[in-house]
Amino acid sequence: MNDDGFRTPLARPAxxxxxxxxxxxxxxxxxxxxxxxxxxxxxxxxxxxLAAGNAIDVVGRIVLDQMSRQLDRPIVVENRxxxxxxxxxxxVAKATPDGYTILxxxxxxxxxxxxxxxxxxxTTGDLAAVIPFGIQPSVxxxxxxxxxxxxxxxxxxxxxxxxxxxxxxxxxxxxxxxAALRMLAGAGLQMHHVPYRGPIDAITGLLAxxxxxxxxxxxxxxxxxKEGTLTALAVSTSRRVAxxxxxxxxxEAGLPDSAYEFWIGLFVPSKTxxxxxxxxxxxxxxxxxxxxxxxxxxxxxxxxxxxDREQFGRRLRAEIDxxxxxxxxxxxxxxx
Numbered sequence: 035m036n037d038d039g040f041r042t043p044l045a046r047p048a049x050x051x052x053x054x055x056x057x058x059x060x061x062x063x064x065x066x067x068x069x070x071x072x073x074x075x076x077x078x079x080x081x082x083x084l085a086a087g088n089a090i091d092v093v094g095r096i097v098l099d100q101m102s103r104q105l106d107r108p109i110v111v112e113n114r115x116x117x118x119x120x121x122x123x124x125x126v127a128k129a130t131p132d133g134y135t136i137l138x139x140x141x142x143x144x145x146x147x148x149x150x151x152x153x154x155x156x157t158t159g160d161l162a163a164v165i166p167f168g169i170q171p172s173v174x175x176x177x178x179x180x181x182x183x184x185x186x187x188x189x190x191x192x193x194x195x196x197x198x199x200x201x202x203x204x205x206x207x208x209x210x211x212x213a214a215l216r217m218l219a220g221a222g223l224q225m226h227h228v229p230y231r232g233p234i235d236a237i238t239g240l241l242a243x244x245x246x247x248x249x250x251x252x253x254x255x256x257x258x259x260k261e262g263t264l265t266a267l268a269v270s271t272s273r274r275v276a277x278x279x280x281x282x283x284x285x286e287a288g289l290p291d292s293a294y295e296f297w298i299g300l301f302v303p304s305k306t307x308x309x310x311x312x313x314x315x316x317x318x319x320x321x322x323x324x325x326x327x328x329x330x331x332x333x334x335x336x337x338x339x340x341x342d343r344e345q346f347g348r349r350l351r352a353e354i355d356x357x358x359x360x361x362x363x364x365x366x367x368x369x370x
Contacts, residue, residue: 073132073133073307073309073310073313074105074107074133074134075107076107076134077107077108077109077110077134078102078105078107078108078109078110078133078134078135078136079109079110079112079134079135079136080094080098080109080110080111080112080136080137080138081112081113081114081122081125081126081135081136081137081138082094082111082112082113082114082122082138082139083113083114083115083119083120083121083122083123083137083139084113084115084119084122085113085115086113089140089170089251089253089298089334089335090138090139090140090298091111091113091138092334093138093167093168093170093298093331093334093336094111094138094167094298095111096327096330096331096334097167097300097318097321097322097327097331098111098138100321100324100327101314101317101318101321104317104320104321105317111138117150118142118146118149118150118207118369119139119140119142119143119146120146120150120153120154120155122137122139123137123139123143123146123155123157123161123301124153124154124155125137126161126301126302126303127154127155127156127160127161127303127304128154128155128160128303129303130303131302131303131304131305131306131307132306132307132310133302133306133307133310133311133313133314135302135303136164136300136301136302136314137161137300137301137302138167138298138299138300138301139298139299139301140209140296140297140298140299141209141295141296141297141298141353142209143157143161143301143350144157144350144353144354144357145207145209145212145357145361147354147358148207148354148357148358148361148362148366148368149207149361149366149368149369150368150369151368151369157350157354158347158350158351158354159304160303160304161301161302161303161304162301162302162303162304162306162311162347163299163300163301163343163346163347163349163350164299164300164301164302164311164314164315164318164343164346165299165300165314165315165318165319165322165341165342165343165346166297166298166299166300166339166341166346167297167298167299167300167318167322167331167336167339168297168298168322168331168336168337168338168339169271169295169296169297169336169337169338169339170251170252170253170296170297170298170334170335170336170337171251171252171269171270171271171275171295171296171335171337172209172210172213172249172250172251172252172269172270172271172294172296173249173250173251173252173255173259173266173268173269173270173275173278173281174213174217174247174248174249174266174267174268174269174270174284175240175247175248175249175250175255175258175259175264175265175266175267176188176240176246176247176248176264176265176267177240177241177243177263177264177265178262178263178264178265179243180243180246180247180265182246182247182265182267183265183267184267184287185267185268185282185284185287185288185289186287186288188246188247188267189221189223189288189289192221192223192224192225193223196223196224197224197225197226198226199225199226199246199247200225200226200227200228200245200246201214201218201225201226201227201228201245201246201247201248201249202228202229202230202236202239202240202245202247202248203227203228203229203230203236203248203249204229204230204231204232204233204236205229205230205231205232206227206229206366207361207366208229209249209294209296210233210236210248210249210250211227211229212294212357212360212361213249213270213294213296214227214247214249215360215364216270216291216292216293216294216360217249217270217284217289217292217294219291219292219360219363220284220289220290220291220292221288221289221292225246225247228244228245233250233251233254236248236250237250237254237258240264241258241263241264247267249270249294250264251296251335252269252275252277252278252335253334253335254335256277256335259278266278266281267281267287268281268282268283268284268286268287268289269281269282269283269284270283270284270292270293270294270295270296271283271293271295271337272285272293272295274286275337276332276337277332277335295339297339298336299339299346300314300318302314311343315342315343322338
């Protein structure tokens with residue numbers, strides 16, 4: 035008997051059962067190893083939806099290389115090309131949302147919902163916008179032999195003979211096409227659209243005199259502007275470009291609602307843990323603030339685009355709606 039009047043041998047089994055139950059419950063109370071693991075612990079795959087050497091690829095590698103050094107983990111760029119960038123975007127949208135598969139894309143991601151009748155992903159539902167890397171301005175260019183020195187000259191000629199002038203694009207629904215459509219709508223002009231298979235063919239047609247005007251990416255335009263083979267009439271951005279300080283924006287040239295900006299940025303699967311998204315945002319922001327990274331981006335025609343995560347997400351949603359209206363008004367048929 036013990037002091038409570040119970041026999042000690044009968045109490046010992048109960049104590050053993052209680053201890054066993056405690057040991058069984060203990061692991062559940064401790065942090066799970068998977069939860070406690072820091073991120074990143076292994077290499078990260080960055081999907082670029084276009085071929086190597088494209089502007090998205092070049093800009094992405096500049097920023098990601100610096101982020102890799104900061105994170106002390108490899109970031110492996112994987113080019114998943116096809117279907118206007120939608121194959122690469124779908125790869126990331128359907129990837130495991132653990133921060134180890136990320137996407138570098140452009141404003142083309144906001145165009146795809148209007149151009150494709152059936153996307154294999156929901157742009158804003160399956161993907162989360164993290165941070166923009168910057169803007170690559172487009173320059174409204176012509177050749178000296180066309181005789182246009184200002185936007186006013188172009189507008190006067192277009193109004194004198196509606197539909198007589200033409201403009202090139204790198205393809206129906208491309209950035210150059212939408213930039214021209216926005217300009218024409220702002221000026222109330224009519225011009226004939228000549229879509230080419232890509233920017234190189236469009237530049238060739240412009241220099242050959244087949245085309246009157248073309249919205250050319252800044253990095254591709256600068257060599258021709260220096261040589262004098264092309265004339266810059268305006269830039270498509272909402273503010274002037276550092277590389278062309280004397281060239282007005284289309285807004286300054288008197289064309290309302292004509293700004294159109296091509297940007298490049300970082301995305302992840304929407305269900306990626308908030309802490310991982312925040313870490314990616316901070317590391318990219320740190321990289322973008324470095325003078326050496328800013329200089330590298332300037333050499334490829336990029337301008338800063340200082341937006342936080344929430345602002346970038348709102349901009350993406352607004353552009354999807356805005357481009358949808360523009361595509362519908364222009365009568366561009368969706369791709370099945």
